[in-house]
Amino acid sequence: MTRASPRRVPRLYPPPRWPLARTRDRARDPDQALLRRIACDEEAAFRTLYERWYGKLSRFTTSRLGQRAYAEECTQEIFLRIWRSAGSYDPGKASPTTWIYTIARNAVIDQLRSRSRPLLDQRDPAWVPSSSQQPCDEELVQREIAAKVRAAVQQLPSAQAEVLTKSYFYHLTSREIAEESGIPVGTVKSRTRLAMERLRRALRWEQS
Amino acid sequence: MSPTHHLPQGWIMAWASGTLPPAHEILAATHLTLCPHCRARVAQAEEAIGALIERETCDVEPPEGALDALLARLDEPVAVATPELDGTTDPSGILPLPLAQLTGPFHEIRWRWVAPKVKGIKLDVPTIGLPLRLIKIRAGHRLPIHDHDGPERAIVLRGGWRDQTGHYRRGDACFVSEDMQGHEQVMDDDTDCIAIVLNDTPIKARNSILRLAASILKV
Numbered sequence: 001m002t003r004a005s006p007r008r009v010p011r012l013y014p015p016p017r018w019p020l021a022r023t024r025d026r027a028r029d030p031d032q033a034l035l036r037r038i039a040c041d042e043e044a045a046f047r048t049l050y051e052r053w054y055g056k057l058s059r060f061t062t063s064r065l066g067q068r069a070y071a072e073e074c075t076q077e078i079f080l081r082i083w084r085s086a087g088s089y090d091p092g093k094a095s096p097t098t099w100i101y102t103i104a105r106n107a108v109i110d111q112l113r114s115r116s117r118p119l120l121d122q123r124d125p126a127w128v129p130s131s132s133q134q135p136c137d138e139e140l141v142q143r144e145i146a147a148k149v150r151a152a153v154q155q156l157p158s159a160q161a162e163v164l165t166k167s168y169f170y171h172l173t174s175r176e177i178a179e180e181s182g183i184p185v186g187t188v189k190s191r192t193r194l195a196m197e198r199l200r201r202a203l204r205w206e207q208s
Numbered sequence: 209m210s211p212t213h214h215l216p217q218g219w220i221m222a223w224a225s226g227t228l229p230p231a232h233e234i235l236a237a238t239h240l241t242l243c244p245h246c247r248a249r250v251a252q253a254e255e256a257i258g259a260l261i262e263r264e265t266c267d268v269e270p271p272e273g274a275l276d277a278l279l280a281r282l283d284e285p286v287a288v289a290t291p292e293l294d295g296t297t298d299p300s301g302i303l304p305l306p307l308a309q310l311t312g313p314f315h316e317i318r319w320r321w322v323a324p325k326v327k328g329i330k331l332d333v334p335t336i337g338l339p340l341r342l343i344k345i346r347a348g349h350r351l352p353i354h355d356h357d358g359p360e361r362a363i364v365l366r367g368g369w370r371d372q373t374g375h376y377r378r379g380d381a382c383f384v385s386e387d388m389q390g391h392e393q394v395m396d397d398d399t400d401c402i403a404i405v406l407n408d409t410p411i412k413a414r415n416s417i418l419r420l421a422a423s424i425l426k427v
Contacts, residue, residue, distance in 0.1 A: 043279065050275055055266035072271065076278050083282055094251070098258030105226040117226070118237035118306035120247075125301040126308075128210060128379065130244035142248070146255045153259035165260040168225040200217070203252060 031096035038086040046083055053079075057104055063170040064108045078107045092143065095150070101169075145203075152202035160195035163188050211243045211379030220246065224253035231335040231406050235381075237306035238363045238404060242379030302366050302402060307331075311342060314402075325349040337408030345369075345401045351393045352415055358408030360384040367401035369393045390414070 031052070037045035057078055061071035081103050089099050109117045121127070153161065162181070166172045174192070178185040215223075215236060222228045223236045240247050298308040300315060310331050311317055319327035325346035330339040337358060345351070347367060361383050368377040371393045376382045382403075384391060391411070395401045 043282070046279075046282070047275065050270075050278070054270045055268040056261060056264060058268045058270070059266050072274070076274070076281070079278055080281060080284075084286055095255065095258050097262050098254050101258050101261055102254055109226050113230070118233055119309070120237055120240055121305055123297075124241055124305040125297055125299065126241055126304040128242045128244060130248075131210065142251065145248070145252060149252050149255040150259040153256050154263070158263075161260055161263050165264050168221060168257050169261055169264070171225065171227055196217075199256065 029096055031100070032091055035082075035086045035089050035096055035099075038083060039089070046079075049082065050079060053100065057100075060104055060170060061108060063172060065111060070111065074107055074111045077111070078104045081107060095146065098146075149203060152199055155202075156195055156198060160191045160198070163191045164195050167192060209378070210245060211239065211377070211381070213374060213376055213380035213382060214243065214249075215239055215246050215381050216383065217249075220249045220253050224250055224257055229334075229336070231331075231333045231340040232361075234306050234310070234331070234333055234340060235361055235363055235404060235406060238304045238365070239379060239381050241304035241306065242363075304365075307342070307365075307404065317342070319344055326351075331404070335406065338406070338410065340404060340406050342402070342404050345395050345403075347395055347400050348397045349395045351395075352413045353390055353392050354411045354413045356384055356386055356388045356391060356407075356409075356411055358386045360388075360405065360407045360411070362403045362405040365402040365404065367399045368396040369401055370396070 031049065034045045034049045034052075038049065054075070058071065058075050061074040061078070062068060065071045065074055078100075082100060085103070089096070093099075094102070106117060122129070156164070163177055166177045166180070167174075172180065174185050174188045177188045181188070219228065219232070219236055223233070223240070228236055240250065296309050297305055298313050300313065302314045303311060308314075310333065311329065317329060320329060322328040322343065326343060326349075328341045328343040330341055333340045345367075361381070362376075364376045364378055364380050364382065366378060368375065368380070369382075370376075371382075371391060373382070373384070377396075386408075
């Protein structure tokens with residue numbers, strides 16, 4: 001059950017309370033700086049973030065929802081969610097891009113279905129916590145793994161990264177990717193397979 | 209104790225990209241609640257998609273007036289982001305939240321007979337095959353040997369079983385491929401087994417009398 005509130009969700013900002021080490025490698029990330037300012041209700045920062053992200057999010061919602069009008073409505077909803085929850089963004093847990101992406105994904109799912117995505121909630125009596133005793137240690141490990149993931153993705157050849165983006169971000173089928181990119185369906189499939197294989201090797205992911 | 213049988217990588221990527229069908233999502237959410245290892249894998253998959261987005265360039269211009277309309281809505285009242293859980297969790301802790309929200313508390317479930325020593329309920333979630341079911345199988349029971357025409361996915365919630373592929377306990381994901389023939393499951397002795405199960409097609413008992421009974425009773 002939700003309760004109406006005239007105020008936005010409580011802010012973590014300002015001032016940021018994250019240890020410097022956790023944020024150092026993302027300190028130069030412009031989106032992180034923008035989110036910090038948005039958390040302080042800076043409309044100018046929100047405008048900049050909007051300009052930086054509108055294209056990607058608009059294409060994302062259009063590809064997932066189909067109709068332009070619904071997609072535009074959902075894109076607006078995503079930006080509203082970013083504005084309202086920027087204060088809860090924790091750079092120790094995810095990059096700004098990943099955080100914005102999860103907001104966009106959930107907004108699209110909410111738009112597509114009458115029933116929301118199933119809840120994962122740490123307050124659930126059945127929740128099994130991570131075995132790590134120290135939350136800080138766990139975050140450090142997560143940060144290292146996240147850096148490794150990003151490095152593996154950055155090293156993918158452009159053609160392979162493109163098919164993965166179209167498949168997992170825009171949710172296009174192999175046929176749609178082939179038509180859009182002007183390549184045979186077989187090439188799309190082989191690029192996807194090669195890209196996933198590279199990521200599996202780099203990150204020791206298990207086989208599908 | 210954490211599960212030792214995990215979700216396939218394809219499911220992890222599909223969960224992260226938000227493209228799992230509803231019944232699959234329930235199975236995945238149930239496992240993820242019980243499995244910190246797979247939650248970490250989801251975080252990696254989301255990070256990978258985030259990194260892919262960073263490589264993407266897209267120069268779509270917003271419609272005229274869209275930003276102004278958005279700015280005018282920034283101070284609208286909003287619902288609190290974190291919903292209350294009271295009344296939706298299972299106090300026994302057997303059913304993770306994604307299931308408890310469909311069934312209510314475990315001790316209030318009205319089980320129906322499915323087969324000897326097997327009870328179950330159908331969950332109200334759209335599927336392409338058979339309904340998603342919560343099942344209860346008597347401790348120590350040996351299920352009749354059966355064949356699969358389609359895949360079977362199950363998450364154990366209490367008790368466990370052994371089959372040709374391993375030993376499955378709470379939280380474990382038991383995914384059986386469509387070509388599994390002669391599937392033989394024996395429940396653990398310690399307690400009745402509770403699991404959620406999704407089959408695309410009916411399983412076929414090897415025993416012809418059981419097969420006939422199943423077709424008459426439609427189980």
